[in-house]
Amino acid sequence: MGDDIRRNMALFPIGIVMKLTDLTARQIRYYEQHELIVPARTAGNQRLFSFNDVERLLEIKALIEKGVNIAGIKQVMNPVSKESDDATIVSEQSEVKRKELSDAQLHRLLKQQLLEKRPGQASLIQGQLSRFLNKR
Numbered sequence: 001m002g003d004d005i006r007r008n009m010a011l012f013p014i015g016i017v018m019k020l021t022d023l024t025a026r027q028i029r030y031y032e033q034h035e036l037i038v039p040a041r042t043a044g045n046q047r048l049f050s051f052n053d054v055e056r057l058l059e060i061k062a063l064i065e066k067g068v069n070i071a072g073i074k075q076v077m078n079p080v081s082k083e084s085d086d087a088t089i090v091s092e093q094s095e096v097k098r099k100e101l102s103d104a105q106l107h108r109l110l111k112q113q114l115l116e117k118r119p120g121q122a123s124l125i126q127g128q129l130s131r132f133l134n135k136r
Helices: 003-008 014-021 025-033 051-065 070-076 092-100 103-115 123-135
Strands: 047-049
Touching: 003 051, 014 025, 014 047, 014 051, 025 051, 047 051, 051 070
Parallel strands: none
Antiparallel strands: none
16 A cells, blocks of 8 residues: 555544644634545544644644644645545545554554654654654
């Protein structure tokens, strides 16, 4: 499975994303409403977030903490549409893979993504996500 597919694969329910980002469900829904993230939806309409969604939320959180308002964040970060490459996907392949993943495997995937060196990745995001890894 390619890294792009893995990074956009819908894996995390909102409860885990709240723990990873220290954001409330209301804040996450607000950022979704403003098209800063586009989580995938299950057949039961549950939001599922990808690694990319979590990273974007942490970037948004960092900007908010620096005093940037939503209008400024929208200018800094391009809005995401459901058709864009950054949108979280739920395909047959990703849904089967998600259901096959145990918590331990999901934890391993998260750790792998953290340790991977990618150009342009903020160290703040690695620090925030590594906090989650250390809790387990």
